[in-house]
Amino acid sequence: MEFSNSLKAEEYLDRLRTFMEHKVLPSEPIYHEQREALKISGQPHVLPAVIEELKEYARAKGLWNLFLPDAHEPAHGLTVTDYAALAEITGWSPEMAPEALNCSAPDTGNMEVLHLFGNEAQKRQWLEPLLRGDIRSGFAMTEPDVASSDASNISTSINRIGDEFVINGRKWWTTGAMDPRCHVLIVMGLTDPNAESYRRQSMVLVPMDTPGLSIVRNLTVFGYEDQHGHAEILFENVKVPVANLIGEQGSGFEIAQARLGPGRVHHCMRAIGMAERALSLMVSRSAERTAFGKGLNQQGVIQEWIANARIDIEQARLLVLKTAWLIDTVGAKAARKEIAAIKVVVPRMAERIIDHAIQTHGAAGVSQDTPLAAMFAGIRTLRIVDGPDEVHLRDIARIELKSQPSSRK
Ligand SMILES: Cc1cc2nc3c(=O)[nH]c(=O)nc-3n(C[C@H](O)[C@H](O)[C@H](O)COP(=O)(O)OP(=O)(O)OC[C@H]3O[C@@H](n4cnc5c(N)ncnc54)[C@H](O)[C@@H]3O)c2cc1C
Structure with a gap:
């Protein structure tokens, strides 16, 4: 197995980290102010202007459509594994960063479908404006x-x-x-x-x-x-x-399957980014607050949450990277079991860490003053979106049962 970052991925990661640190994260309060103003004016679904500014910037820096390796001339050629590391970084600001990079669901899956199965006319009419971020x-x-x-x-x-x-x-x-x-x-x-x-x-x-x-x-x-x-x-x-x-009439199911493979890696890596941000917030908040004579970060239970969070993130990330590597090397079909497994493991893991980060913040954790409450709502849906946990567990069990000689007696 080889899923360390390629030189190309490292170069994109540097650019993306700079973009996140200097542009996206400082723009979060502006985004929320603009959304509030749009809601008050009766336009809750209009995109806040700050995102269009970030899109322009990201495009100029080449941080655009990175999920689709050969969408542009010249092709950036990032593998699923390369893009996984980038998707994680965007998970730090899930409402803003994926859209700023034109890498947000459901458009990414739809663009993949059009790219793989659309005819020339469909690509011209719909894929091109989607790739430009116009629609x-x-x-x-x-x-x-x-x-x-x-x-x-x-x-x-x-x-x-x-x-x-x-x-x-x-x-x-x-x-x-x-x-x-x-x-x-x-x-x-x-x-x-x-x-x-x-x-x-x-x-x-x-x-x-x-x-x-x-x-x-x-x-x-x-x-x-x-x-x-x-x-x-x-x-x-x-x-x-x-x-x-x-595609062909009757091929809907097959296209739906193709649409979900790399998409699940993207979802899971963004969720790992959310878990990392939650852990970082848990660490900084617990360092700032004192209760019953000692810092929260000196309380054994909080130390245990922090330690378990680090272990759980590392384990989950390795499984997702292994899955991305399998998709790159043997294809999504052969990686079916792993794709199902990450869809169960990662949302559960991230939900637990965000929950502990909320608890560490006390009442502030459920308020609008941190990103944690919105992240918690978002991650909870990921246990249902693109197939509930139970359906993936059923698929894993079926593959496992088939592969065990003892179950074939
Ligand atoms: C935020 C969000 C965004 C979404 N975006 C989209 C979108 O863009 N497009 C779209 O088409 N859909 C979208 N969905 C819908 C999502 O994909 C479906 O909700 C999901 O596939 C489950 O379908 P369902 O809600 O009909 O649940 P049901 O199929 O009714 O299942 C309900 C529950 O039954 C249980 N269950 C089902 N099968 C089994 C089994 N085999 N074994 C054991 N238990 C089982 C599970 O606990 C499951 O949660 C979105 C959902 C959310 C919450």
Whole structure:
């Protein structure tokens, strides 16, 4: 196994650390002020201006679209392992840094899909403006009426009539769709209800302004109204040309799988960045406060939290880097077990550390005065997003059971 940082990754890391230290982290209070002002003016999903400034800066420094190795000429050629280290750094400011680098979900996954499976016309119309950071996009798979962790339940219908697909159904948790810059959705639905179960679904591109598409409401996360939003969307006889099909009819499930491999490494590395920031805040707060005659950092229980946090972060990071290295060397399919494992290990680990950091801060930890409360809400959702823990555990158990000779008797 070889997953130390390459020279190229080190060079990008230096640039990214400087950008985070001098630009992103000092801009956090400005971001929150601008968001507050936008909310008061009735525009909670408009992007604060400070992010556009950071985007300009990041682009000028070459810190742009780093998740996609060969999107630009000349290609930057970063591997999944190289990018993993960079994604971790962006996790220190999860609301701002990924977007500033044009590396935020769900656009990264959508861009990967268009890059891998889109035709030339689709790339020109949607991938190019996404890569420029001019528009955003959404991925609409989950539905309120069915258990969507089982993708074969997805029931939105996509019927071919002549040269068009006609879409009917209700989606929710379409991240990004509340942002006025969101111009297109990748919608997953049933095109072939009688095919074998993994060939029933397809993905089609649906422009946001297509007649029949309406946003029902925004969904909050523990009461937080995220800037890009999570939309419930109704599709009533929404018509798009058949040319909007991505890949082949019936390939939706296969594309969904391809979309999630590197994406899970990105999510997990950002979560490790969040855990590192929480640990750093736990250390600094415990050094500042005295209770019952000694510094909080002299209390055994807090020392134990700090020590366990360091151990847990190191273990989790090694597993994610091993997974990234496997994706680079043998591909996402062969790394299925590890991809499922990191999706369970990392959010649990980060949730525990952020929880301890909150506890160390006392009441301040649950307030808006530190990033911890928002980080806690965000990390809790990661145990559900892109498949709940239980589904990944089931997949790992199945692979393990198959691989053990004793279980084949
Ligand atoms: C913040 C956030 C952002 C999201 N963004 C998007 C997005 O952009 N696009 C999109 O399409 N979706 C998105 N989602 C939805 C997310 O991917 C789904 O919620 C997830 O796949 C689970 O589906 P479900 O909510 O229908 O839960 P269900 O499928 O109803 O499952 C509920 C629970 O049942 C249990 N369960 C399910 N299967 C098993 C099993 N095999 N064994 C044991 N227990 C099991 C699990 O505990 C699970 O949590 C987002 C969700 C959140 C919270």
